[in-house]
Structure formats: structure tokens, C-alpha cells
Amino acid sequence: MTASLSVSELLYGHGQPLFSPLSFACQPGKIWAVLGANGRGKSTLLDTLTGVLPALGGQFSVDGGVSVVPQSFRPAFAWQVQDVVLMGRARHVALFSQPSADDRQQVAKALSQLNISALAQQNFGTLSGGQQQLVMIARALVSGSQNILLDEPCSALDLANQQVVLQLISDLAHRQQRSVLFTTHDPTHALQVASHTLMLLPEGKWLAGETDDVVTDRHLHQAYGVPVRTLTLDDYPRQVIAPLFSIER
Template identity: 50%
Template sequence: MTSHLKICLTVNQLQFGPNVPLFSPMNFVCHQGEVCAILGANGRGKTTLLHNLVNIQSTLAGDISVRGGIGFVPQSCAFAFCYHVIDVVLMGLAQKIGLFFQPSDDDEKRALAALADLGISSLANSLFTQLSGGQQQLVLIARALVADCAVIALDEPTSALDLHNQQTVLQLLQTLARRDNKCVIFTTHDPSHAFLVADKALLLLPQGEWLFDDCQKILNLSNLQQAYGVNTKQATFIVDQHPYQTIIPLFDGLN
């Protein structure tokens, strides 16, 4: 699948952490047209790794190479001033249009199109600070979209969203890869989300170990039990005559 696609992100002998490496040296690549999910238990280092990939935090060792730029969507964002949603989205163009330039009509059309992709066009003139956490997260995704980078990295993009908006974002991640040939990287606590949309998975394990490969190879029952300490089951449902595969957690003591 990926042999003919160009490499957008290369990680070579990467070591990261607050003071000492959290994991053994990492080596992996992500291609255009791929969705890569980063999974692991709370506190394992998913966000720290993402901050290294987008150069918010310095690495302890190793190299990260990005071709075509990388856009970042954090879990949340606080602004010093009250901005309208459309202005927050246009901030995604800051590196291209400069600090003292005004966005063009075409720039505003791109920003509105990004909001439309996420189903939140009606929020364009709302104040960002007055939105719910989930709505703010969707706006931050739109901000990353207008930057038109080859790589888009998202930190738990569905964590504050209801089921409808989770569906919207997961569909968007897959569309960005399949239609727009983006390289999409996202962290998640939900293996079923990764199983649905990701081509590759990076699973962070205890004792500084990690696994990277095709998503369906990585997210097997043994690896997930090692990562989370919870048994899971892969299930296939037939929906409209098509198979629908998912991962179900089997929580002890509950029925």
C-alpha cells in the first residue's frame, strides 16, 4: 500500500521524556495518505511524543524529519483575547501570510470551507471563549486544516466530543488521508477508533517498550492486554451487508 507513497515523517533513534528517555529508541516512518494512531495508557507519554514530533518539546536524542510542514491540533487552547471563531481559524495561515498582513477573500473562503467540513459553519462569528470544549476542539481542527500542511497531528481529537461529532472527526481524518493525501497522526485512548480509521498504530507499552506496524497487527488482544491491563475482544457485525469490525473492552466485574 505505501511503497509508492512518499514519506512525510521519519523518526530515527528518537528518545524523549522530561529528563530521561521514556522508551527505547524509536524508529518509524509515516507516509502520505496514511492515518497513524498513537495509543497507550494514561501517563505513558502520548502527548509528550506528539509534542516532540511537532517541535513543541525538544528531543533527548535522535532525529525527526518532516516533509511539507506539520499542523498541530492540541487538546485545548487558551487565548489572551476574545477572538471570533473565523479569526481563530485564520490564525492557521499566520506562517504563510505573515504577522502584519491581512487575510484575503480567498483565505476567508478557505477558513469557512474548513468550518463547513466539520459541520460548524454556524459558529463562524461566535466568540471562541463562549464555545463548549467540544466545539473549541472542532475549531482548532479547522485552524490546522487551513494551514494545508502535509502532516496533521492531533492530540486526542475526539476526547471532548459527543458521538455525532466523534463520527464527524473520524470521518474527516480518513478523508484527509484518502482524498487529500495527507499524513494524519492522532493520539487516542480508544482502540476501536484506531481500528476503524488507522492504517498504522504505534502502541506504547510498559517498561519503555513500543510497537509499530499495520494497525490490525498491532491491536491484537495480547498487545492491548499488555498495554492497558484489560481484556478485549474483536467483534465483527454485518451492517447493511458490509462487515463492521470493532474492539470491545471486557471490564471485569461488570455485566
């Protein structure tokens, strides 16, 4: 299948390239996780792929539209939650037209999928960080874009909501054949839902490929500089990651 998001020999960064030329491709129905230490260049990659920052070299192509879920969003006005989500329908609403009943129905459906229908009429700015994150994911859901990029979508979420969002990421790819890329600080999330992983390493190095090949103890140690153990459990189909911190308690 043809990739909808394709990166070829890409150089990106703020003035200086952060990595050696980067190449990978995301096909419809696939999920890429992006792992890497703080300040390594995950958000900058998303900014480059969405055109916020110019690429410094190489190429990338994004077919079928792209929708991004940023880490945080501060609307200029006191928008209600349902209006923030409705903004995701912008490219489907003709200039000087009102959103249709279908647009509003899609907003209601997305809020329901994320279990936040009760927040529809609340002022977005008064929500908790985690609730705001769920609203931003709802906005991406209604966009209809082929490519969905999420910047740390679970960073402010409790365990139950992490499962809601990871399940949605899985549904977006497997049921709707969208191409999904998300950044995360939790390598277990990569093992849980990502078919592929891009791991950003020190000294401009990177690894990209199938998650089981990339997310290994050795590579995680290289990425974060701490010992890490991949655990296989008897009654759970996926491996989980445990950092082996040696701290007195």
C-alpha cells in the same frame, strides 16, 4: 512513496527517555493512530515532533510543514471562532499583510465541513469543550500543512461528531494525500481509520506497524492491563473493541 514524517531511533521524554529508541515513518495518504495508557507519553511525543520539547537522542524529520490540534487551547484574547481558524493560515499571509479573500474562504469552508458555520462569530472561550475541539480541527484544516498531528481529537465529542472528525481524518489522508497522526484512547478508532498504529506499552516498550497486526486482544491487554475482546460483526466491515470489565451493576 517517501515518508513526510520520519522517526528514527528517537529518544524522547521530560529529561529521561520514556521508551527504547523509537522508529516509524508516515507517508502521504497514511494515517497513524497512537495508543497507550494515561501518562504513557502520547502528548509528549507530539510535543517532541512539533519542536516544543527537544529530542533526547536519535532523529526525526517532518517535511512540508506540520499543524497540530492540541487537546485544549486558551487564547489570550476574546477571539471570535473565525479568527482562531484564520490563525491556521498564518504561514500563508505575508508579514504586515491582511488575510486574503481566499484565506477567509478557506476558513468558511473548514467551518462548514465541521458543521460549525453558525459559530463563526462567537467568542471561542464561550464554546463547549467539544465545540472548541472542532474549531481547532478547522484551524489545522486550513493550514495546508502536509503533516497533521491531532492530540485526542475525539475526546470531547459526541458519537455523531466523532464520525465527522474520523471522516475528515480519512479525507485528509485519502483525498488530500496528507500524512495524519492522531492519539486516542479508543482503539476502535484506530481500527476504523488508521492504516498504521503505534502502541506505547509499559516498561519502555512499543509496537509500530499495520493496524491489523498491532491492535490485537493480546497487545491491548499488554497496553492497558485489562482484558479486551476484538469483535467481528455480521453487518459491519470493521472489527470493534470491547473491554471485558467485570463490574457489578
